Amino acid sequence: MKIFIVYWHPEPQSFNGSMFRAACKVLIDAGHEVRTSDLHEMRFDPVSSRKNFTTVKDQDYFKQQIEEMHATETKGFSAGLEAEMEKLEWCDLMVWQFPLWWFGLPAVLKGWVDRVFAMGRIYGYGHIYETGVFRGKQALLSLTTGGQEEAYRHGGFNGDISGVLRPIQRGMLEFVGFGVLAPQIVYAPVRMTDDERAQHLAAYTERLLHITQESPFDVGTY
Amino acid sequence: MKIFIVYWHPEPQSFNGSMFRAACKVLIDAGHEVRTSDLHEMRFDPVSSRKNFTTVKDQDYFKQQIEEMHATETKGFSAGLEAEMEKLEWCDLMVWQFPLWWFGLPAVLKGWVDRVFAMGRIYGYGHIYETGVFRGKQALLSLTTGGQEEAYRHGGFNGDISGVLRPIQRGMLEFVGFGVLAPQIVYAPVRMTDDERAQHLAAYTERLLHITQESPFDVGTY
Numbered sequence: 001m002k003i004f005i006v007y008w009h010p011e012p013q014s015f016n017g018s019m020f021r022a023a024c025k026v027l028i029d030a031g032h033e034v035r036t037s038d039l040h041e042m043r044f045d046p047v048s049s050r051k052n053f054t055t056v057k058d059q060d061y062f063k064q065q066i067e068e069m070h071a072t073e074t075k076g077f078s079a080g081l082e083a084e085m086e087k088l089e090w091c092d093l094m095v096w097q098f099p100l101w102w103f104g105l106p107a108v109l110k111g112w113v114d115r116v117f118a119m120g121r122i123y124g125y126g127h128i129y130e131t132g133v134f135r136g137k138q139a140l141l142s143l144t145t146g147g148q149e150e151a152y153r154h155g156g157f158n159g160d161i162s163g164v165l166r167p168i169q170r171g172m173l174e175f176v177g178f179g180v181l182a183p184q185i186v187y188a189p190v191r192m193t194d195d196e197r198a199q200h201l202a203a204y205t206e207r208l209l210h211i212t213q214e215s216p217f218d219v220g221t222y
Numbered sequence: 223m224k225i226f227i228v229y230w231h232p233e234p235q236s237f238n239g240s241m242f243r244a245a246c247k248v249l250i251d252a253g254h255e256v257r258t259s260d261l262h263e264m265r266f267d268p269v270s271s272r273k274n275f276t277t278v279k280d281q282d283y284f285k286q287q288i289e290e291m292h293a294t295e296t297k298g299f300s301a302g303l304e305a306e307m308e309k310l311e312w313c314d315l316m317v318w319q320f321p322l323w324w325f326g327l328p329a330v331l332k333g334w335v336d337r338v339f340a341m342g343r344i345y346g347y348g349h350i351y352e353t354g355v356f357r358g359k360q361a362l363l364s365l366t367t368g369g370q371e372e373a374y375r376h377g378g379f380n381g382d383i384s385g386v387l388r389p390i391q392r393g394m395l396e397f398v399g400f401g402v403l404a405p406q407i408v409y410a411p412v413r414m415t416d417d418e419r420a421q422h423l424a425a426y427t428e429r430l431l432h433i434t435q436e437s438p439f440d441v442g443t444y
Contacts, residue, residue: 010270011284046268046329048232062233063412065368103393104326107268107333114329146287159444164389171325171386190285222381 001032001212004091008039008098008108015189020097026205035087039108046111052081065119072120084116094139103164113172123176132177139178149187169219179216223254223434226313230261230320230330237411242319248427257309261330268333287341294342306338316361325386335394345398354399361400371409391441401438
């Protein structure tokens with residue numbers, strides 16, 4: 001299988017970094033093709049602007065979607081974005097490894113979506129959700145939280161994690177056609193012992209060994 | 223009233239820009255004190271890193287919350303973040319003006335939250351939700367969407383907008399103690415005539431004239 005892992009955390013030694021590296025290793029060892037975007041190492045710029053493009057459709061008014069549709073027709077995406085889109089188009093499975101920050105993606109990963117998920121090339125012209133460009137591909141969120149698991153249940157402190165993740169799983173991944181596998185969530189690794197963290201790493205790599213047998217789950221709608 | 227407006231859109235001539243400028247004008251004309259953060263004009267950097275701080279707690283491992291708690295004790299936030307925090311602490315009402323991108327905040331505004339909402343100074347030590355640092359203050363989302371209103375209803379194309387906005391209204395604003403006013407949503411201004419857009423601008427400025435009489439609504443939980 002062709003697997004694309006997108007990862008961001010500001011500290012390479014973090015547990016997120018360990019999850020990212022462990023996933024790469026176990027998947028490569030299992031014979032899969034793996035490509036990655038380590039957005040921290042790449043110093044990926046999350047700010048949408050005319051830098052997204054080498055072409056200009058309207059020089060007097062910057063409407064990103066208009067420029068995206070034009071760039072789709074004229075091969076006008078910046079080299080950096082073109083490389084990300086090619087990995088997205090190439091993969092069978094996409095994994096996002098990140099810390100949940102403020103009930104959502106950290107800004108760098110959100111900006112990766114803002115810039116890479118371009119109208120025309122990645123969605124649009126009737127291609128969304130069930131008719132999405134990437135139907136047949138699968139996606140997996142692998143994330144950490146600051147709070148404990150009991151805080152992320154219905155009626156809990158922060159509330160049901162499936163609602164918290166819905167903008168990502170439904171609004172981003174399913175929107176462009178991905179089937180979404182059950183998220184891999186490690187709650188509050190900062191509060192764990194080294195042994196407990198090692199157990200979570202092992203559980204994740206064990207899951208990844210059999211990931212090709214998994215099917216998308218129902219992420220819910222609003 | 224002291225009002226702080228945070229705004230981001232990559233095109234100053236956009237309808238978001240018009241909403242931002244109209245809000246500033248009507249509120250100033252009405253005698254309120256207004257401070258702003260035009261994140262596009264400021265070229266605000268949304269990437270969390272050691273640049274958030276002038277101090278260092280642990281030079282071998284970057285854990286943002288640990289550094290934030292240290293910076294809270296030692297006045298160690300960067301000048302740029304310190305200025306944002308002071309506006310946040312100063313205001314009675316905070317307004318965010320933005321386009322809804324991928325079911326959430328655009329990356330620059332998300333990064334503003336990631337960097338400015340610092341543990342210790344802005345939340346934590348038992349101060350969250352009902353005991354949040356900013357209890358007594360109010361917040362208002364003013365946003366545009368790409369899709370039409372019927373797409374953002376329960377069972378609609380994208381689903382109930384209140385669920386889409388919950389991570390922002392509950393997970394960010396209420397989390398730090400703000401009472402949240404009903405969001406000002408302009409659906410699909412791109413598909414409107416100039417007259418229709420002008421009507422929406424007028425409705426917004428009319429609302430702002432009486433904003434001091436509004437009370438927080440129930441944003442819902444998960």
